[in-house]
Amino acid sequence: MHNQNYLNKIILGDSLEILKHFDENSIDLVLTDPPYFLDKMDNNWNYNKVADTRNQQIVKSLPSGMAFNKKLGVEFYEWFNLISAEILRVLKPGAFFFSFSSPRLYHRLVSAIDDAGFEIRDNFIWLYTLNQPKAMSLNHFIDKMAISEGEKNALKDQFKGWKTPQIKSCYEPIVMAQKPVDNTFLKTFIEYGTGLINTEVKVGNNMFPANVLTIDDINPLIDKYFLISKPNKREKGENNHHKTVKPIEICEHIIKLTSFNKDAVVLDPFVGSGTTAVAAKSLGLNYIGIDTNPEYIQIADERLSQISKSIPDSK
Numbered sequence: 230m231h232n233q234n235y236l237n238k239i240i241l242g243d244s245l246e247i248l249k250h251f252d253e254n255s256i257d258l259v260l261t262d263p264p265y266f267l268d269k270m271d272n273n274w275n276y277n278k279v280a281d282t283r284n285q286q287i288v289k290s291l292p293s294g295m296a297f298n299k300k301l302g303v304e305f306y307e308w309f310n311l312i313s314a315e316i317l318r319v320l321k322p323g324a325f326f327f328s329f330s331s332p333r334l335y336h337r338l339v340s341a342i343d344d345a346g347f348e349i350r351d352n353f354i355w356l357y358t359l360n361q362p363k364a365m366s367l368n369h370f371i372d373k374m375a376i377s378e379g380e381k382n383a384l385k386d387q388f389k390g391w392k393t394p395q396i397k398s399c400y401e402p403i404v405m406a407q408k409p410v411d412n413t414f415l416k417t418f419i420e421y422g423t424g425l426i427n428t429e430v431k432v433g434n435n436m437f438p439a440n441v442l443t444i445d446d447i448n449p450l451i452d453k454y455f456l457i458s459k460p461n462k463r464e465k466g467e468n469n470h471h472k473t474v475k476p477i478e479i480c481e482h483i484i485k486l487t488s489f490n491k492d493a494v495v496l497d498p499f500v501g502s503g504t505t506a507v508a509a510k511s512l513g514l515n516y517i518g519i520d521t522n523p524e525y526i527q528i529a530d531e532r533l534s535q536i537s538k539s540i541p542d543s544k
């Protein structure tokens with residue numbers, strides 16, 4: 230089956246399987262945000278279980294991030310390495326692969342991409358201010374100790390402010406990887422329209438694009454250099470209950486920064502509620518999305534139906 234069958238569609242299925250049907254050297258950009266499953270009770274997680282909703286349960290007794298298990302990181306690496314190998318195959322030479330990540334799992338994600346054959350070009354940082362602290366007080370455990378009430382209270386006083394090691398997270402890393410170019414940068418760009426960045430795409434107060442991005446007003450200096458305009462409150466769509474929706478503006482920025490071809494195809498193999506596809510369509514480009522969850526696909530299709538494909542102006 231050729232990519233044409235998938236063009237401008239959100240496909241239901243497991244990425245690893247679906248990607249095998251794509252033509253090699255056919256995709257201009259991959260921009261994605263994969264699942265991690267790190268907080269799940271099930272230590273034997275593997276990608277076949279992803280679609281099983283019984284597997285979606287977060288550990289209730291612990292704040293997310295507490296169910297720390299090294300094996301999960303290794304399994305994630307192995308799975309994402311297979312995904313990355315497929316992505317490497319389908320991308321055009323010189324084309325970029327951007328993936329959102331988490332500070333805690335970045336090393337596994339990037340090693341998986343690197344070991345699949347990509348060149349790691351950079352690490353973008355998406356800064357934000359609104360996030361819940363997840364560190365947990367130990368009072369609950371002190372209450373269960375076989376000691377007197379007085380001793381418990383003394384311990385609580387003594388340990389006041391000391392919590393589990395989860396610093397409040399205020400950024401998300403986004404790896405920028407590149408499929409090696411066939412020849413020189415110039416020859417690759419002439420042949421495939423991939424592998425260079427468009428430095429006329431500005432952020433903040435008309436600034437040269439940098440590897441820091443933010444959608445929050447943080448302080449005037451950061452805003453001046455790195456602020457991408459805030460997402461419209463309605464941009465998620467009324468019925469969008471996906472838990473990890475990304476800002477369209479950041480996706481649009483990354484697409485504009487790296488896409489030269491008027492008919493570029495932007496692929497998101499973990500498309501969720503469709504943000505990458507919405508950004509690509511708004512910019513007048515082609516998209517392909519994949520997700521295992523039919524509910525998310527419906528949300529993505531609804532969002533996509535509300536935007537009309539614009540005509541790219543400067544390419």
Ligand SMILES: C[S@@+](CC[C@H](N)C(=O)[O-])C[C@H]1O[C@@H](n2cnc3c(N)ncnc32)[C@H](O)[C@@H]1O
Pocket residue numbers: 242243244245261262263264276279280471473474475498499500501502503504505519520521522525
């Ligand atoms: C972090 S979310 C992406 C959210 C998306 N960026 C958005 O803005 O809505 C990851 C998505 O990957 C999907 N997923 C998990 N395993 C998958 C697999 N093996 N193949 C395709 N999609 C998968 C999940 O259903 C989830 O919607």
